[in-house]
Amino acid sequence: MKRFQLETKTLVAFMHDIRVRCPQCEQRADIVMNETLRLSCLACGLVRTYTGIGFRMGGGAFDPFFRLPLYLQTNCCGHVLWAYNRDHLAYMREYVEADIRTSDGENSSIESRLPKWMKQKHNREDVLRAIKRLEIICEKG
Numbered sequence: 001m002k003r004f005q006l007e008t009k010t011l012v013a014f015m016h017d018i019r020v021r022c023p024q025c026e027q028r029a030d031i032v033m034n035e036t037l038r039l040s041c042l043a044c045g046l047v048r049t050y051t052g053i054g055f056r057m058g059g060g061a062f063d064p065f066f067r068l069p070l071y072l073q074t075n076c077c078g079h080v081l082w083a084y085n086r087d088h089l090a091y092m093r094e095y096v097e098a099d100i101r102t103s104d105g106e107n108s109s110i111e112s113r114l115p116k117w118m119k120q121k122h123n124r125e126d127v128l129r130a131i132k133r134l135e136i137i138c139e140k141g
């Protein structure tokens with residue numbers, strides 16, 4: 001429970017700008033939070049304003065508002081590694097590249113903010129490769 005709350009809190013910090021797959025044309029669309037929360041797609045011109053209440057986390061690589069598939073997602077270590085945006089990717093890279101504290105780290109708050117499999121030493125190379133793949137997608141726009 002505690003872990004989940006921490007992860008949610010961290011995700012909220014990256015929620016202001018989420019890249020998703022456009023429901024109309026499958027290209028990249030952005031959900032941006034200003035005065036309203038709006039989905040817009042540069043490729044096909046789709047614009048949608050979120051009229052729901054609150055948001056729903058969890059359930060995989062979907063945005064917490066429209067529940068659209070995230071644009072930045074890739075398979076990794078039998079899981080799906082996903083990110084909301086470039087800052088979120090940078091955050092993950094920073095964490096994974098840092099020395100991974102193996103035994104005693106479990107109590108620290110930073111340690112708890114990524115899923116366990118991403119923090120396991122033997123997954124490190126694969127996780128970094130997956131982050132790289134998503135960074136390349138980011139570069140392309």
Ligand SMILES: [Zn+2]
Pocket residue numbers: 022023024025026027029041042043044045046
């Ligand atoms: Zn579109």
